[in-house]
Amino acid sequence: MAFGNIPLSLRRRGSLIPSPLTFLGLTVAGSLTLPLLYVSYKALTADLAVWHRLWTTRVPELFLNTISLALGVAVGTLVLGISLAWLLTRYRFVGSTLWGWIVILPLAIPSYVLAYIYTYVMGKGGPVESFWQGMFGPDAFFPSPFSYTGAVLVMTLNTFPFVYLLARAALLNFNLSYEEVARATGVTRVSTFFRVSLPLIRPSLIAGLFLALLYVVSDFGAVSLLRYQTFTYAVYQQMTGRYDHTAAACLSLLLVSFAFLFLIAERWSRQRSRFYQTTGQFRRASPQPCSLLSTFLITGYLILVVGAAFGIPVILLIQWTLSAAAEGDVTLRFLEFVWNSVFLSGTTATLALIVGTPLAYLACRRPTRINLLIIQGAYTGYVLPGPVAALALLVLISQTVPVLYGTALVLILAYLVHFLPAGLQAMESALHQVTPNLEEAARSLGSPIYRTFQKVTLPLVRGGFLSAWILVFVQCMKELPATLLLRPVGFDTLAVRIWLEASEELYQLAAPPALLIIMVTAPVVLLLVGKGRQIT
């Protein structure tokens, strides 16, 4: 039974020699973990004094900060994500379809841009504080964005679409019969939601939360602008402020270890909590029409959330861009930056699919302990702090294949190490939905492996693979720390331009590249929603 879900093609009974696919997949996953191994080596050979110093001065605080940020964002994204998904899949009102698309747009905004906007909007002397103090007197307390609250707010607004997307997909595939049974036996509406609906979509929620939290933990741009000390920010400070990288390596290793535990827990909970419909009828929930009042309330809620996460930032950016343009600061040079960003991200995303396919296949069809461990190792690339991974890669490449050094390829590799996990997650869950029986049937009818994959598997997982591509593309567009460190001379991306201009107080000049990133990324992000529809 243990081998029950492995297709015939992959079985090598009694043989210790791995199949070519296993070999290929594990080699790729293994090489992706090289930067991690390098960093671990650095950290583990560090002087005990360094560890002691870090342990007594920094680690407890960073640990507490990172965990509490993650918890705060988890609560925030769950509340926003579930409520939005529920409202937009279960109710029909004016513009509900349109809203279903709009609420995902915050994914197009880089976290550091959102953070910057909020330091302006909520900062001292900013519009919100002035309004607040105008209402409640000049001494009324107003939370500073440079605080735990500020960091949670910005990161929640930036990442809730991850939870929304997966919750929405789950709700669209949801079988209404369960709820009806609960309601028929006298369970209240609220209770049904918490006792039946929520547990059933839990696997999707966890997957969404997983994406959001890994994003939060590995983010450096927003927390550094908000001066909120997390592991990743501390690592970045160590990297840019000090010559000795041992401490940065130690902190990175700690962060990765925590993340690794988290990843194992996530996989464990995913494997334990699959819900299958065994018999009976599948009936999809059809959206209910809303009364005028509820339409009004729901629309108000949507405007509030989307306005805070997307509307206000974009309006401000447009305003700043216009004033920059009026001063002649918007030139054709920006086309070059757009091209650099798009080319890098597109190439990386495609490579991620090519490299990720065998890995996802192994994880789904041959989940032996060793395979899972190595693949899980590749996943940790997501949290290995960008600057540390980048420097490790720089050293590894200039020592082993110096001819690559100084080309954009190094940057692509760094992106791949960092963002493949985001894509892998989507590819794995797509493959999980395809029963091996279909492949086995094709194989038993004489179709070769390649043709089986092309004719049977690929058409079934296209949607999932497309969203993997999009997830990788979007995050590459926004990537900052590795790009700063590894970009070839004279090769700036939009993200780098934002950072360089913003760190020189030239916010007007930072606005055009920020707006361009959003303009390029937003349409791609919207494809994710279209894909969710297709899956159902």
Place this chain on the structure above:
Amino acid sequence: MPKRYHYIMKKSHSLSINLQPPSLRGEHAPGSHRTLSPPLGLRIIFSLTLAGLLFCFLPHAFAAESLVVYSGRAERLIQPVLDAFHAKTGIHVKMLTGSSTALLNRLQAEGSRTPADVFITNDAGTLERARNLHLLRPMEIPEIKQAIPEAFRAPDNSWVGLSGRIWVVAYNTNLVDPGHITSILDLADPKWKGKIAIPNAGSVYLQSGISVIRAVKGESITEQFLKGLKANAGTFVYGKNRQIVDAVARGEVALGLVNHYYIFRHLAKHHDAPIALHITDQDNGMGLIMNTTGIGVITYTKHLAETKALVQFLVSSEGQKMFANLNKEYPLRPGIPADPALPPRKSFHVANVPLTRLAELRDPTMTAMERIGLR
């Protein structure tokens, strides 16, 4: 697990019907074998990716001969000077900007494979560090010795200073009279609790400033100063000098520790901002803390003649004036006047700690800062 299988069969069946695109549905009945080439869309994607990967090597193949500058100084503050250099000599210059320390780390990791020819930073300590790592080569350019005083150069001329910046107290003119602050050490006085903004520990200006204080005043006084400063600053610890100046001008804090030009930069934009500069440690004090921007030639450069031309231009009267004034700093070449808005160079004296010592002082300073918990 018979149940599970039962379900998957059903579910997948329905999935396959829903998902299969029309082009793949029914058109190729079993038996009508096509060739085994992948679908067109896939082929296009793969070709594009291949082209993309090849494109990566283009910059290598077609790179025009030009000087490569790694600059810790902001692009905006240096591009005009490089443009003037290009206009004068016809030599193209490409630039990579970033934090001084990050660029030094990159140079070190790149070793002899670095594309860089020249390293420009905002901090003499970083340059001295690069010299100690043998990343810089001594310059044999006679003009340097005449143009720049010895105090602002490496002993072997591996690097040479280009402009000077002083570390001052920025204060809000509405909130405070800084008359009582005669020394920078006064900022540790508990009466400034919650009223002062400081740079974070990653700032080379803070690192170099504290190094100078340690060199002059010794370990225990510095440690006390840092403890007081940390307590007074609280959460007003910033990554950027600009943010400190903003906070002072807005009245969020009364005082801030910054490089002088940030105050003038703010005033250039907001003419009547209530912010001014206060000079400390004069008379019998240790003197102001002065750091320099400087340039060094990378050991592995293949463009020696061009790097020489660039250094010559930057230490010339024309280059000095332009380089310093773009950022309202003090030119280091004697006889070149600083921007009239600045306190005249003759009106203050600076701490007598050689810039070359900044590198060796850095690591113990950082350890002390970390021990005290500055971030």
